[in-house]
Amino acid sequence: MIGSALQFVTNKMDAVIRQRLKSPPGSNKVILSSIMEPEGTIAIKEENVLLFSLVNIQKDPIAGGEVRRFPLGDQVVVGKAPSVHLNLFIILAAHFKAEQTREGLDMLSMGIAFLQGMPLWNEQTSPGMPEGIAKLIFELESPDFHQQSHIWGAIGAKYMPSVLYKVRTIIVDDGTIDQVLPTVKTTVKDIS
DSSP states (O other), X not given: OHHHHHHHHHHHHHHHHHHHHTOOTTOOSEEEOOSBOTTSSXXXXXXXXEEEEEEEXXXXXXXXXXXXXXXXXXXXXXXXXXXXXXXXXXXXXXEOOGGGHHHHHHHHHXXXXXXXXXXXXXXXXXXXXXXXOOEEEEEEEOOOHHHHHHHHHHHTSOOXXXXXXXXXXXXXXXXXXXXXEEOOOOOOOOOO
């Protein structure tokens, strides 16, 4: 589900940037990828692209947490375990050769403009959203220099011009029915 959601956004951003740059189809400008391989080498061989990379997953402390109930016909109500609401932290980084820094920064600006112009993703704003994804909300984060240094150190890479986005809310739900309860049809009034 997380991979499908991020690939969907990556594909849309790539198509818009390719169109703005008048690039031919098949020449990717935005790639969903880890920045580093586990053994410490750079994960992407292509240069002159924007990397869209997941750097953290957190449980949303505000959303979810209570048992949900759904009507099932007119006979019963289904009690379900709570879903897990996740926030994703994504880096959009310009991976360009040093002599093409200006082009990389211009393309990074296009990526930022794309996400700022479309902060809410749902079926109405983005037809064809992956199954199970109701909405995604992109929020630009502003880590200070120390936090940014820590993020890149944790990734194990040298700094690249980049921005950090928080993506709310991926809902993880296995669809399991925990219990089926009869619908309350009458009430008894206590007359004491």
